[in-house]
Amino acid sequence: MRIGELARRTGVSERSLRYYEEQGLLHPERTAGGHREFPSTAVETVVRIQELFAAGLCSAKIVQFLPCMGEEGRKRATPLLVEDLLVERERINRMIKDLARSRDVLDQVITEARDTVGDPS
Structure with a gap:
């Protein structure tokens, strides 16, 4: 999905999503035309990022914690x-x-x- 779709589905601004990408929190693919393409799992990831920000964590901490969340992530802890x-x-x-x-x-x-x-x- 493109960045606008992800923004609509999560209620997070496109600007914030670009910031998340800059901070290493999101990793979209790029189309031949240079557009961001996010996997469907990005919706859940953005929700988790928002929850962690709301808990007062900074992006540097979230980068550390995010890969260890979820079923597969627990194995990386x-x-x-x-x-x-x-x-x-x-x-x-x-x-x-x-x-x-x-x-x-x-x-x-x-x-x-x-x-x-x-x-x-």
């Missing part, structure tokens, strides 16, 4: 990769705790603000 994944997981856990703490503070501010709304003093 190394002890160092597993350690890197555990580090990323711990980072995400810290982010979740920080966000929960921020939400609790916001909830407290909302409660206090509601108590004073309509109170002229």
Whole structure:
């Protein structure tokens, strides 16, 4: 499929898809006319890339992790990769705790603000 089709099927801009290619995350073939041709598996790959970006991983880490995802990829995992994944997981856990703490503070501010709304003093 061409880049426009992949963009439509994934909801990711063509510009982002070109960036993914530049970063080594996608590997399209080129037609004789120079157009990118992506395999049908690229849809799932782009979804995974988006998930990993959403988790806060940078493209350099995603390049390392992506080949080890999925059924075939699990066979490529190394002890160092597993350690890197555990580090990323711990980072995400810290982010979740920080966000929960921020939400609790916001909830407290909302409660206090509601108590004073309509109170002229």
